Each structure stands twice: as structure tokens, then as C-alpha cells.
Amino acid sequence: MPFFIAGLRIVAPVLLYFLLFCFSGILPGRALVLAAMPWMMLLPVAGLEILRPRRSPLRWVLYGIWYVTWFIGALAEVFLQYRYHLVPQSRQVLQSLANAPAGEMREYVEVWRLPIALALLASAAAALLFIVNARRLPVRFGGDRAQAHRGWLVAAIAMIILPLAAHANVVIQRGDPLAFWPSVAAEGQEMQSEQANLAASRKRADARVRDWQPVYTGPARNTFVLVLGESSNRWDWSLYGYRRKTNPQLEAMRDHLLVFQDVVSSWGSTVIELTRMLTPADHGDDEKWKGQPSVLGLAKGAGFKLFWLSNQSDVYSNEVFGGEADVARQVYAGRLGRHDASFDERLLPELDQALQDPAPLKFIVLHTLGSHEDYGARYPEAFDRFGKVPDAVTAGMASRWWWVRNARNRYDNSILYTDDLVARAVKLVKARLNGEASLLYVSDHGQDVGHLTSSFGHQFSLESGFTVPMIYWKSDPGFPGPGAAALENRPYQTDHLDWTLLSMLSVRTNRDQPHYDILGPDYRPWQRMIAGIAYVPGKSNRPTDGNPDVVGQ
Numbered sequence: 001m002p003f004f005i006a007g008l009r010i011v012a013p014v015l016l017y018f019l020l021f022c023f024s025g026i027l028p029g030r031a032l033v034l035a036a037m038p039w040m041m042l043l044p045v046a047g048l049e050i051l052r053p054r055r056s057p058l059r060w061v062l063y064g065i066w067y068v069t070w071f072i073g074a075l076a077e078v079f080l081q082y083r084y085h086l087v088p089q090s091r092q093v094l095q096s097l098a099n100a101p102a103g104e105m106r107e108y109v110e111v112w113r114l115p116i117a118l119a120l121l122a123s124a125a126a127a128l129l130f131i132v133n134a135r136r137l138p139v140r141f142g143g144d145r146a147q148a149h150r151g152w153l154v155a156a157i158a159m160i161i162l163p164l165a166a167h168a169n170v171v172i173q174r175g176d177p178l179a180f181w182p183s184v185a186a187e188g189q190e191m192q193s194e195q196a197n198l199a200a201s202r203k204r205a206d207a208r209v210r211d212w213q214p215v216y217t218g219p220a221r222n223t224f225v226l227v228l229g230e231s232s233n234r235w236d237w238s239l240y241g242y243r244r245k246t247n248p249q250l251e252a253m254r255d256h257l258l259v260f261q262d263v264v265s266s267w268g269s270t271v272i273e274l275t276r277m278l279t280p281a282d283h284g285d286d287e288k289w290k291g292q293p294s295v296l297g298l299a300k301g302a303g304f305k306l307f308w309l310s311n312q313s314d315v316y317s318n319e320v321f322g323g324e325a326d327v328a329r330q331v332y333a334g335r336l337g338r339h340d341a342s343f344d345e346r347l348l349p350e351l352d353q354a355l356q357d358p359a360p361l362k363f364i365v366l367h368t369l370g371s372h373e374d375y376g377a378r379y380p381e382a383f384d385r386f387g388k389v390p391d392a393v394t395a396g397m398a399s400r401w402w403w404v405r406n407a408r409n410r411y412d413n414s415i416l417y418t419d420d421l422v423a424r425a426v427k428l429v430k431a432r433l434n435g436e437a438s439l440l441y442v443s444d445h446g447q448d449v450g451h452l453t454s455s456f457g458h459q460f461s462l463e464s465g466f467t468v469p470m471i472y473w474k475s476d477p478g479f480p481g482p483g484a485a486a487l488e489n490r491p492y493q494t495d496h497l498d499w500t501l502l503s504m505l506s507v508r509t510n511r512d513q514p515h516y517d518i519l520g521p522d523y524r525p526w527q528r529m530i531a532g533i534a535y536v537p538g539k540s541n542r543p544t545d546g547n548p549d550v551v552g553q
Contacts (some may be wrong), residue, residue, distance in 0.1 A: 069380075089506060115332055173319040206324065209293045209301040214221040216361065218506030221435025223355065223362045224304075226330045226501065229443030230370030231458075232311070234263075234469035235451060235550055236415050242553065243392045246415040249423035250471065258472040258480045260518065261488050262537060265445040265526060266495035268458050268465035271316050276495035278321060283495050283529055295361065295501045296324045305359035309350045310367040311342055317367060325365075326353065332369075341377045344368045344421045350536065351425060355432035363505060366425065370418055371447060373457060375410035379417035386412045396552040404450040408552060411449045411456070411473045426473050437475045438504060442494060443468040451550050452543050461531040464550070467496065470521075471502075491537075493517050493528040 062083050091226035232376040234240045239247040239259055250257065266283040267273045275281050278296065281288030293301070300306050310318055312331050321493075322328040331346040354364045371378055387409030389393070397405045421442050429437050450465035459465025470492070473479075481489070499516035502509065514522040528535040535541060 019034055027525050029099070034298060041210065053342040061379075066234075069182055085092065102273055127515060146308050159220060160549060205291055205293050206297040207288070208291070209297050212298060212301070212509040214298040214509050216304075217508055219436045221360045222506065223364065223429065223435065224505050225351070225364045225366065225425065225429055225437070225439040227366045227425060227439065227441040228274070228368060229441060229463075229469070230368055230372045230449040231445065232371050232415065232418060232443035232469055233446035233449070233451070233464060234443075234467050235464065236412055236449075237419075237469050239419075239471070240469065242385055244397075244412050246412055247419040248416075250419050253423065253426070253473075257480065258484060259468040259488055260472070260490070260492060262491045263442070263462075263468055263470040264449040264466040264493050264530065264535060265468050266466075266493050268445045268460040268531070270444050272312060273494065274321075277444070278501075279499040280499060281495070283493075294321065294324060295498045295505075296321060296365075298502065298509060299363045299505050299507055300324070300326070302361075302505070304361040304363040304505065304507075305357065307350075307354040307357075307362065307364040308367070309347050309354065309365065311344050311347050311366050311369045314367075321365070325408070327357075342369060343378070343380060344370065345424070348421075348424060348428060352428055355429065360435070368418070368421065370412055370443065371414040375414050377408060377451075378414040383413050383417045383420070385416065393552045400450040400454055400551060404454055404456055407456040408449045411447070422471075429473075430475065431513065433475055439473045440470070440501075440504060441472075442470040442497065444494075449553060461533075462543060463535075463537075466530050466535075466541070468496075487519060490518050490523060491528065493526075493535075 043295065109403040111128055183313045236242050237247050238245050239250050265273050266276055272286065275289050276283065279294045280292045281287070281289040296306050306325040308322040308328045308333070310322060310329070311331050312318065318330060329350045331350060333342040333346070349370065351364065351366060354362065369378060387406065392410070397408055426439055430437055446465045446467045447457065448459040448462060452462045496516040499513050500518050503517040503520055514520045515524040533540050
């Protein structure tokens, strides 16, 4: 009976573990490995106890440390799978880790410090209970080693060898923290090495600009400003019908804008999506950009002077795309962490200086910090307006946790600040107008802030992580003109934005794909994809089959 009770105490956590992993969305086979391996790896310890009955406290302490490592690794995988539907060794996770400054990674851990602390306590408690129960098993079969039956000796050797031999199986090997996490670290280092070679790779790609034969076909003087937003979900823009007045200035100039109603990104984070937006890479092939020129390189080949003005600490974009520019300015201020309050208005003096440059053709990129977490650090105190007085959004968010409601208030404040920034940028372009000018604002990806989940941050499978605002302004007095509504309602995905950008720049090449130009007469809609699912607005990429309304909308 003691043997049965001790065994039951060991098997029960395996089943609970298994259910936890299955609930997180991990495949059953992988869940079974993660759940069973810490207990299966008890066998070598038990085998050693049979061969050498004198119990060694050190042996169990070392096993406990190994067990805690396994437990923490498994919980990390559960977190990534449940929150982002990603695994630790996915390219997206590795690329984010390789690209993030140390300060930002530290602060990300700080944001999740309570769940991390609880996980550490749980892992320590589980290890203690497990070892206490495991040591109660009657593993001293027959006194000393000389008296042990030969069959028990064979069993003991098998108990030591078989679990170790099981690591020949890739699934089991990947589940072992002693093998898995060093592998993840090695892949992360490889990713960092790859990013270190990006500038050289882009230079080789730019050498092929001539093959594309870019030709400028527009007016003698032309300025194009591309404002790259960050983490902005159009569901929180009053310009698109949100119940909070988050876009008062852009709404005031609505008659002079094209406001595209159905634009989605192709990925939920900056690095991958930015590459797709500015190069021939798309969601079907992320490698295309390595051998082909970017929009910046083609514009430069057609005669434009390039300006890359950034308020981001992002290593990737500043080195790769900033390296292609004739003028690159980094205005980011702080410790390279997500709590840094480096407001995007720091870009406006740089924009003003670029607009006064005598070059007849100018392509100016403003890479904003937008609504990147920490939301509360993205705007000055004057824009801290929402959440102080209950409103329709507050009522709609009643079912969410209080910290998610608070995050939504801060997020909406950051959208209000973005509205001010874009409006000021447009006014600045108009004030410095010399020839024709235009401005496009588009966000790299969205953000789920209690919209479809009870959490906030990046979202890699649900619609909320991909629905982005895209607005276009031109200095032409007759803009947007007849047919604007039809243009605004064209469905679009931003991994093909490069073809629209070339059209807005009036740059033609021998490889144009006009069916991807959202403004062009040859535009044709295509099947957009999000996380491998054919995207249908409001129906696909939702958390349940019931297609619930967006919370707080």
C-alpha cells in the first residue's frame, strides 16, 4: 500500500501536467513528453539506488535542480504557446530575442514578474514534493548489492540506460532542458550572427538595383513621407468608428484623406513585417529580400534622396534600412528599454530639416515608437485622458481583468498621441511644400489589448494582432477625388506594400506587379493569410467559433 500511494502521488502530477499542456494548445504527443519526462528520468536515479543502496542526499539534490530546470522550461513553453501560439525555437521568438536590447528584455521580465515568481515557487514546491514521494518508493530490493538478485541488477542497469537512450528520439531530446535550451541559445546566437551580416547582404542586394531598371515618372519636385506606425490596432481609432475620440485631428481633415478600411499586416511583430513591407519578401517567402533591392534602394536608383529618421532602438531596421539611406538619424532617448519615454515628437525637427533639403526628390521615412509597450511611456502627460471618467469603452471592458482595462486606457492615450503626431507631420509637409508631396501612415502590426483575449501585447494568430490603420494624404487640391470610397474599401495586406510604395513614389521598374498596388487601376484582390488561415474579416482568426464581438469596441 505505501508503494501504491507513493506511486499514485507521482503519477497524478503527470496527468495534471498533461492536461495543462494540452489546454495551452501544445500537441498531445509533445504534451505527453513534457509531462512524463521529469518522472521518467527518475528511473536512472532509482537504478543507482538499487545498485548502491546507500542513499545519497547529493544525488537527490542534483536531481531536484535538474527537475526544476525541466519544470521552468516546460512552463516557458506553455506560456509562449498559450500567449503567442509559438514555440521557443521558432524563428519569430529567436529573432525577437536577437533584436531586443538587454534593457528591453529585462523590462519584459519585470512586466511578467508575478507569474514568473509564482512559476518559480511552484517548480520548487513540485520538486520538493516529488523527491519526498519518490524517495519513499522501496528501491532497496534485497539489502546490499552482493545479495541482490541478478534480475534486479539487470533491471537497474536498464533503468539507467533506457531513459538516456530515449534521447535518440528527437521529440524527447527537444523536451530535455539540458539539450533543448542550449540548442535554443545556439540558434539565437546564429540569428545574431545573421543580423550582423545584414548590412553586407543588403549591399549585395542593392547592387542588383540596375537589374530592375527603376525609372522615375513623376513631377520635377516631389516629396514622399512614409510614417511607420508601431503596434497600432485600427479598432482603437475613432477614425474607424471606435467609441473613444482617439483621432480628433485626423477626423478634422478626413475629407482630405484616403482612409483604407480593410488593411491587415501579414505578421504580428516588427522585424518580419518591416522586411516584408519594404522588400519583395512576403508571407510566402521571407528569404526573397536577401537577394533583391528594397523600395529604398529602388527609389534611390530612380533619383530620390533617402532619409531614415528613427525613434526606435530596433537594431535590425536601423542597421539594414537606415544603412541604405543618404541621411540616417536616430533620435531615441533612454536606456534602450520598453519603459523609456522617448516621445515620437522628437522626429518632427528632423522631418522639418529633411523637408528643407534642396534635393528635388525626397523619400523620408519616420520610424515611430507608436504604441509599443509600455503604453504609458508613449505619450506626454497632456495626452493622459482616457479611463479617468467611465465611458462606453469602460463598460464594454467590464469582463476583463483590471490590469487589462488599465492597459487599454493607456493604449488609447498612445493612439491619441499618434493622431497628434501624424496631423503635425501633415501640417509640416504642407508648410514646407515645394512641388508635390504626399504622406502615407501605416502600422507594422496591431496589438491585442483586451480585444479578443484577457491579456495585452503582441498577438500572432488572432485578428487583433493584424488589423492596422493605413491613411494617405496628398498635396493635390483635388485629392482624394471621385472613386475614393471604392479605393478605401479595397482589401489589402501589407506584405505587398512595396508595390504600392513604388506607385506612390512614381517609380516604375521592369518587374512591377501592379495588381498589388492598392491605388492602381490593375489592382486585384487576393486571398490574405493570417497564421496559415485564409483571413475573413470578423470571422476567421477569432478565439472561438462563436465569433464574439470585439470587447470594448
